[in-house]
Amino acid sequence: MRNFLAIMSGIAALLGAAPALAAQPEPWQARFQPAATSIMEQITWFEQYTLWFIVPIVILVMVLLAWAVFRYRASANPTPSRTSHNTLIEVVWTVGPVVILLFLAVPSFQLLTAQYTPDEDPQLTVKATANQWNWDYEYQVDDPLYFNSAILAEDARAEAGKEDKSVYPRLLAVDNELVVPVDTTVRVLVTASDVIHAFAMPAFGIKVDAVPGRINETWFNARKEGLYYGQCSELCGKDHAFMPIAIRVVSNEQYENWAVAARDDLGTANKALMAAVEGDTKVAAAGN
Structure with missing residues (x-):
């Protein structure tokens, strides 16, 4: 009987497991998001x-x-003191x-x-360029990788495999997340192509202005794998509220596999990474 219950519990956990979620805003949240750095x-x-x-x-x-x-x-002090x-x-x-x-x-x-003082030299540098109203990311490595990240349209959720709004919430989910390896010092060079924006990720404790014609620098070292959400935090026009930032922190092996595949087909690489992350989460939830 005990073995049967254990098996059934494992199956339930396996079926109910969702992709790793690290931090996102919550309704009526009064405190900070859980710290990831x-x-x-x-x-x-x-x-x-x-x-x-x-x-x-x-x-x-x-x-x-x-x-x-x-x-x-x-009424209680009709004659006020004149002490200077x-x-x-x-x-x-x-x-x-x-x-x-x-x-x-x-x-x-x-x-x-x-x-402003990383504990070690950055192991990865990413340039984030803000546009009205999306982000261009450039991985500054030997074989550079470029892509755009914009808010995920509601009618594109099914195709992207991001229908679970508890993991990919409305107004925060994006079509292409910025992917970085865990326990790695990442330098972010921030600029803008049009007006002033701001790159903010609450769980990482970073917020830096994106100014046209100028490059500002910040860094982070995420200690926990998962999906983190931020937003542009500088009023930048009519769609300012529709300019989210999503950073997916994965293992070094998952990152290397994604980076190689993303140069050929970003969409396929993202789906493969999501499947790998979800698979690891299900294994952990099943107690294996």
Whole structure:
């Protein structure tokens, strides 16, 4: 009986498995997406760290305002004080903020330095060129690979094999994802062909402007395989809301196979990669 239940559970997991999903926006989301890079982990820590200062300060200010309104209202204090200053209070509200700002500035500068200083030399460089309203990607390797990535049309889902909206959500799914290997430092050169855009991937902790005639640089090292979603984050025209970014992080072997096949037929290579990813996910879900 136990063996039968185990087999049935494995079959159910196999049939119900979906392609690996890493991070995407959720309805009514109030927190960050799960961190996929060390930089995003540091950003998440810093945000939580600052709350230890922000929350007490807000509470203190609210309490002081309420006390001042109640204690010094006209009916309770018909003759207001004419005290012009108080030395102790002046010292406290000068030194206090300076100390608080120092506690915020030191980790802030450390994080800023880390964002511009990869732990190692980039192993892969991709140029991302923003257009109204899609992205051109160029893999700067010995045999360069170029392709365009645009929002996935609803009537193209079936042909692309992307009908599952929990994995390929409306307004975020694209026809061709940017594919990169896991645990690899990737340098992204960002520019634009027309107006100012912005390349943003929340789970990676990156957001950089795409400016015509200028190349900005960022980097990431994704630690977890899966599909990540971002968007253009600079108002760039009427279809600004329809300019998603999708990055698929895969194993090194899957990436190498995809890169070779994509030079001949990008669509076929993408479908083969999706099948490989889905196959690995089903095996993991079945407990093999």
